[in-house]
Amino acid sequence: MKHAETVTFGGGGLDRAEDLRRHPEMLSALPVRTLPLWRGKPLLNASRDGLAFIGGPAFTDHGTPVLIGRIDGAAIFARDVSALRVEDVSDMLGGFTDTSEQTHVDLPDGTAFAELRQAMTRLSPLDAEIAATAKGVLDWHRTHGFCANCGSPTDAGKAGWMRGCAGCGRMHFPRTDPVVIMLITRGNSVLLGRSPAWPEGFFSCLAGFMEPGETLEAAVRREVWEETGIRVGPVSYLSSQPWPFPGSLMLGAHGEAISEQIEIDPEEIAEAIWLSREDMAEVLAGNHARILPAREGAIAHFLLQNWLADTLD
Known part of the structure; x- marks a missing residue:
């Protein structure tokens, strides 16, 4: 199909920087930009047509930092900030029908967390790929805190792309x-x-x-x-x-x-x-x-x- 990669979430051309997952010393030398997600909802810019990244150390006391990729020499991370006390919590949370937006005093002016399925057609292919990757991996971390083999707690590794079990040594990777x-x-x-x-x-x-x-x-x-x-x-x-x-x-x-x-x-x-x-x-x-x-x-x-x-x- 000639137009196969024009589907939403496809063809963004994201540099996933797998080499940086294996070399933390290289990763630590790069500037960092962070995409926070609250209950799976990415932070969008003021015009709601793009993602809002936060530069420098951000939300370091929240969630597991996951390396999403590398853009213009910067490491792009995602963090689950669902513990953040946001404004405008709605009964409509989750699903296709969720048109609510959530904000916080520490976020850049005009930005808000919004349901990805409401915003996906307004994002560029690259932003859509980043958002889909971030949501998928963070959801996996949220549900895989324990080893499926022995039940012991697991810890994140490889810049967020693996969870290792100290009990049996089993390594677990994001599933699709x-x-x-x-x-x-x-x-x-x-x-x-x-x-x-x-x-x-x-x-x-x-x-x-x-x-x-x-x-x-x-x-x-x-x-x-x-x-x-x-x-x-x-x-x-x-x-x-x-x-x-x-x-x-x-x-x-x-x-x-x-x-x-x-x-x-x-x-x-x-x-x-x-x-x-x-x-x-x-x-x-x-x-x-x-x-x-x-x-x-x-x-x-x-x-x-x-x-x-x-x-x-």
């Missing part, structure tokens, strides 16, 4: 869970589904976690069959998207359906429909009478948009 998300077509139509937890009218591409020992192609066919009873023939890879909510890698694929009779599994999916190309154009334009458009910035929107534009190849 592969998820297939499928653009399933048959002729001039595309298959969409709605999760039981989603609001009425919200449909998207089918998706599901890959299983051990499974190829991408097999996962696509299995998930579509399990959820809708549709059989899929040829499968091709299209694009991927890091999705740090909390730690997935969305693997976008195109599958050609070889059957069309839908029989849903109600425990897996609330509803599935075939939608024509013409109707899909109305959906993405926000003009459809029943179906709501997939969220801009999500890979489902990206795949559907490219299918409509005939730019999958």
